[in-house]
Amino acid sequence: MPTHPLLALARTIGNPVIGGDTVTFLWQGKFAPRLMDDLHNWEEKTQTMQPAGTDLWSYSMPLAADAYLEYTFLDTKTGERIPDPLNPNRIWNGINGYNNYFYMPRGGPTPLILPAKGVARGTVTRHQIPTKEYVVGAKRTVFLYQPPFRAPVPLVVVYDGPDYLKRAKLNIIVDNMIAEKRVRPFAMALVQNGGPARSLEYSCSDSTLGFVFDCVIPLAQEHLILTPPGGEPYGVLGASLGGSMALYSGMRLPQVFGKVMSQSGAFILPEHEFVVVDLVRNAPLPEIDIWMDTGRYEWLLDGNREMYALLKEKEYKVKYHEFSGGHNYTSWRDDVWRGLETLFR
Numbered sequence: 001m002p003t004h005p006l007l008a009l010a011r012t013i014g015n016p017v018i019g020g021d022t023v024t025f026l027w028q029g030k031f032a033p034r035l036m037d038d039l040h041n042w043e044e045k046t047q048t049m050q051p052a053g054t055d056l057w058s059y060s061m062p063l064a065a066d067a068y069l070e071y072t073f074l075d076t077k078t079g080e081r082i083p084d085p086l087n088p089n090r091i092w093n094g095i096n097g098y099n100n101y102f103y104m105p106r107g108g109p110t111p112l113i114l115p116a117k118g119v120a121r122g123t124v125t126r127h128q129i130p131t132k133e134y135v136v137g138a139k140r141t142v143f144l145y146q147p148p149f150r151a152p153v154p155l156v157v158v159y160d161g162p163d164y165l166k167r168a169k170l171n172i173i174v175d176n177m178i179a180e181k182r183v184r185p186f187a188m189a190l191v192q193n194g195g196p197a198r199s200l201e202y203s204c205s206d207s208t209l210g211f212v213f214d215c216v217i218p219l220a221q222e223h224l225i226l227t228p229p230g231g232e233p234y235g236v237l238g239a240s241l242g243g244s245m246a247l248y249s250g251m252r253l254p255q256v257f258g259k260v261m262s263q264s265g266a267f268i269l270p271e272h273e274f275v276v277v278d279l280v281r282n283a284p285l286p287e288i289d290i291w292m293d294t295g296r297y298e299w300l301l302d303g304n305r306e307m308y309a310l311l312k313e314k315e316y317k318v319k320y321h322e323f324s325g326g327h328n329y330t331s332w333r334d335d336v337w338r339g340l341e342t343l344f345r
Contacts, residue, residue, distance in 0.1 A: 007026055015100075021065060026052070038328070068103050069297065070101045115172055116179065122146055124171050125143065145187055149185045156187070187224045202245040205245070235344070238263070244274055264300050
């Protein structure tokens with residue numbers, strides 16, 4: 001029996017098969033699993049594959065020409081994830097476990113993650129600091145990034161810092177952008193989250209702000225060459241709950257964090273708004289510059305659009321961008337340069 005043309009393509013160039021703006025996922029077997037992906041919020045709305053031939057199943061959907069998508073298959077009997085045997089590309093980016101992934105033809109990883117020849121490199125050092133009971137645990141890991149310059153520079157505090165280093169290659173991106181003169185030099189304090197306590201610590205927590213102000217910034221001042229707080233504005237960056245915590249940090253400490261970067265911030269959930277929304281709605285307008293991005297294929301899209309509209313209504317200085325991706329570090333990695341270029345040009 002001849003091989004189905006789509007299956008032959010999948011075996012040759014990989015799954016899913018891309019034709020124009022349509023992607024077709026294939027599965028070969030007597031029974032079909034269900035498809036889970038960024039666009040349909042994973043387990044919340046799995047997709048049923050349709051018969052496409054003898055022991056062949058398919059599911060098709062449109063995607064933007066520059067899209068990045070993660071997906072996997074779900075065994076309906078065991079509830080376990082099944083990797084796609086027709087796609088060797090897999091990633092675990094700290095959000096949804098191991099997933100298969102692909103880029104559409106006009107998409108691709110940012111070239112800024114590749115160390116360029118001849119580019120001066122900043123240094124990254126690892127530190128353990130006492131938490132002073134502000135956050136969970138007696139000590140917390142903080143990575144410090146010193147750019148390859150000896151003059152004083154502003155600081156950017158990064159929530160979920162080790163993930164931004166490992167999964168987003170943030171130090172390499174910053175090295176390359178400084179070398180290309182796309183941003184002015186700045187240092188970074190990349191702060192480890194609280195593990196199981198992450199949601200508590202990043203849900204608009206003044207205790208977390210106390211840890212950053214009393215523990216993290218003094219560490220950075222000791223080991224990095226920084227402009228003093230209150231002079232040139234410092235920055236703060238985070239994704240997901242870390243993104244909402246970044247905006248909260250700017251709202252509560254505008255005299256320190258004058259530049260805020262929020263990636264896929266968790267501001268507005270069904271029947272719940274985080275307190276940072278109330279601050280934007282009711283507090284006096286602080287002197288901060290905000291940059292936001294979010295994915296068109298994630299469940300926080302509507303909440304970010306609402307927050308952006310509220311910030312504009314309240315006359316905040318805010319820039320906003322939507323990328324063709326989901327809620328994952330690969331998407332944030334490929335888009336973070338836009339925020340850095342906007343705030344530190």
